[in-house]
Amino acid sequence: MSIPALAGVCTYVEAAQPGYTVEENVRRLVRCAWIQKRAMETGLYWLNPTPEWEVKEALSLHLYQDAEHARLIRARVSEMRNPPPRMDVSPDLALDRFFDELLAARDTLEKIAGLYGVLRPALLDAYRAHYGGSNPLVDFPTRRIVRFMIVETEDAVQWGEQALAALTETDADRQRAEAWMAHLRAYLDAAGGIAGDVQPPDQLPAPRAAGDFVPDFFPQRDDRFTGRWNFVFPPHEVARTEGVSVEEKTLALMCKRTLEMDVPEAMARMIAEAEGMPWEYYVDMARQLWDEARHAMMGSVYFEALGVDWKHEIPLHPGFALRLNQHMDALDAHAVLYTIEQSLMPAKTGKRYEWETAVDAHDPLAALFQDYDWADEVLHAQVGRRWLLDAHKLSRDAVVKLGQQRATESEADLAQYAAHGEQINWWPDFVRRVLGQESAMHDYALGTADPVYRAAE
Structure with a gap:
């Protein structure tokens, strides 16, 4: 019997094959770290104005993964070179020109075609090439993180393929997607591709990007969400009102979970506008953003299991993100x-x-769902303490006082958007249809406030 040598990492023959030098390894990884950073930022910029709920879900996950991948790469580079090369500046302005063009996408079809039809497949090819080009023994640490990134990028590419197929059912849509992807591939090739080893084209198509990119943080919903401008949301009160049955309270809690897509929308702007923060800030905040999106997904799963048309029956308005994005500083x-x-x-x-x-x-x-929602909030409280209190040298009492004040003041700001839709109390009919009983909240007065923040004393 022959016991596998070299811890099973590879054979002697494989370990004897040359691979990337440290210098070449670092050069490629520095480019990838910057590309993952820019991909994360693209997700942050697109989360609000993209109206399709399913795309918001995917952007929330993938921008968090982008932040994580960049963290892994930055850590590995810092292990190989001291001092490490700067990774907060662009290694190639041609890469930034590619992202300028990517951000010039006009609609969801072009966003998906660019981010998931061009960039992420190119990243996947580059990671596979990097894995294959690294010596499996001497560069085991790099191959380990690249292997992990390959798995997550494969999943993202697969989601993108399915999303793009759903968005290109007509010949005209397919032709438009192909034309946009060809345009972006030319700009990516002009930067030498992901790794900087692609021969640039002789000529580039005329750029679409004109001037500096201006992000849009106004949260949108598509037409499936018929109550998206109804800011009356009784579940906020129902969940904590004495005399209401636990069944009705639980239904209210699941409605509140589903509504939580407006938290990632609000966080996207906070993260995108942060300046001078260490990379750990982006990782922690992107993780929380993804957690909040998962909470909304928990609610949608709950109502799908009940056979409830939650997009139509629950007014999943973007009021929280509207107040924070449009009427407050970060x-x-x-x-x-x-x-x-x-x-x-x-x-x-x-x-x-x-x-x-x-x-x-x-x-x-x-x-x-509530058990894991609770677990997530334990982490989120730590994230808030680390990156708000500690980072800005603020006391808890001062922040809570400010938060309560701004939350209360901003409640009135929703009035300017109320004309977009009818403001009605939908809760009694909803309880009747789902639970088959009358709501205990028969005296509920129309209101838009979530009273939960008032309890932070």
Whole structure:
């Protein structure tokens, strides 16, 4: 019997084959770190104005993965060179010209075609080539992280292929997508591709990008969300009102989870406008953004399991993101988010209370979702303390006071958008259809506020 040598990493023959030098390895990785950074920023810029819910879900996941991949690359580069090369500046202005063109996408079809039909497949090819070009023994640390990034990038590319197929059902759409992808590939090739080893084309198509990119942080919903401008949301009150059954409270909690897509939308602007922060900030905040998107997905899964047409029946309005993105600066917006997180910590009114409510309702799916929602908020409170309190040298009391003040003041700001849709109390009819009983909130007065942040004392 022959015991595998070299810890099973490779054979002696494979380990004896030349691979990238450290210099070449670092050169390629520095480019990839910058590309992943720019891909993350693209997701942040597109999360709000892209109206399709499914695209918001994917952007939330993939921008978090972009931040994580950049973190892994930056750490590996720092292991190989001291001092490490700067990774907060562009290694190639031609790469930035490619991203300028990518950000000039006119609609969702072009966004998906560019990000998932051009950039991510090119990244996947580059990571596979890097894995194959590295010596499996001496460069095991790089191959380990690249292997991980290949798996996640493969999943992102697969999602993109399916999304693009759904968006290009007509010949005209397919032709438009192909033309845009050809345009972007030319600009990526002009930068030498992902790794900088592609022969640039002799001529480039005329650029579409004109001037500096101006991000749009106005949150949008597509036409499937018929109540998207109805800011009346009784579940905020229902979930914490005495005398309401645990079944109705649990239904309200699941509505609140589904509504949470407006938190990633608000966080996208906070992260995108942050300046001078260490890379760990982007990783932690992008992780929270993805967690908040998962919470919205938990709610949608719950209602799909019940057979409820949640896009039509629940007014999933973007009011929270509207208030924070359009009527506050980024620091005030983060203070509001932190204040809400603090209000969710007390056992009698916070996340433990929400989990116990679902348990008491004998609803195992809702209980599972609330259990993990609670777990996520424990992390989010730490993220807020690290990157708001500690980073800005602010006290908890000062931030909570500011958050409560700005949250209260901004409630009135929704009035200027209310004319876009009818403001009605939809809750009694919804409870009747889903639970087959009358709501205990028969005296509910129309209102738009979420009172939860007031509890952060």
